[in-house]
Amino acid sequence: MAHAAVRPALPDDAAEIARIQYDTWRAAYTRILPASVLDGLDVGAAEASWREAIDDEATLVSVAMEGSWTVGFCVVGEAPAAETADAAGTPAPDAAETGLIATLLVEPRWGRRGHGGRLLLAAGEQLRARGATRGITWVPIADAASLAFFKTAGWAPDGLSRTLDTGERTIRELRLTGGLDFHVVE
Template identity: 80%
Template structure:
């Protein structure tokens, strides 16, 4: 295997991030998102969104590489208050110390090579450096591999779920939470192959 690493994304990385997102969604999200949503993905528009995200200092975009290839990405930042809220709508008492993993995706053909684990380790470091003590992530209930990945890293559902309306169907997600001091041994396996996220 060529040298594998994680680094902050640059604006020049936006085309590859967009390609990975669109290609992976079209192959791995078929059980989760309606075909119409996947068919309407516009790589050019997605690329423009990624350029904005990379330039926005409110979140960190990280990419995983293997040799010269970009193989995955992760987006992390402070959790918005509403994302931490309980069923009563009241934000968590530790909202100021809660980080959000907004996205973590490895292209399936690069799965099971440790890239997801490296991204998660880097995400934890990034969030801790910003003052977070714990993290949250929303994962579709149908995404068993991602749920297993986060559980392996010591995260667990906190009892809250939400339903997203995609137009043709709904997607139910669970919120998972846990500490950010990941250990390499906990996240050295990637269950992302064939799945939309870790």
């Protein structure tokens, strides 16, 4: 394997991040997302959104590299209080110290090479540096690979789920939570 690393994303990475998102969703989420959603993905619009996210100081975007190839990315930031809330809508007592892993994707052809673990390790470091003591993320129930990945990292469902409406079907997601002291997860 070539040298593998994680680094902060730069505005010039936006196109590659959008491509990875597009390719990964089309390869790994065909059973989760309706075909119309996948067919409607606009890589140009996604690139513009990723460029904005990279430029936003509240959001930390990192990319995983293998040699000169960008193979994955992760987006973290402060968890909005509503994202930490219980079923009654009451924010968690530690909402101000809760970070959000909004997205962590590794292109499937680069999977099982430690890139997800390195991204997770960097996410934990970034969130701790911003004062977070724990993190949350939302994962579709049908995404067994991501659920297993976070479980291996010590995260678990906290009992809350949500339903997203795609217009054609609904997607159930579990909220996972855990500490931010990660060790590399292969």
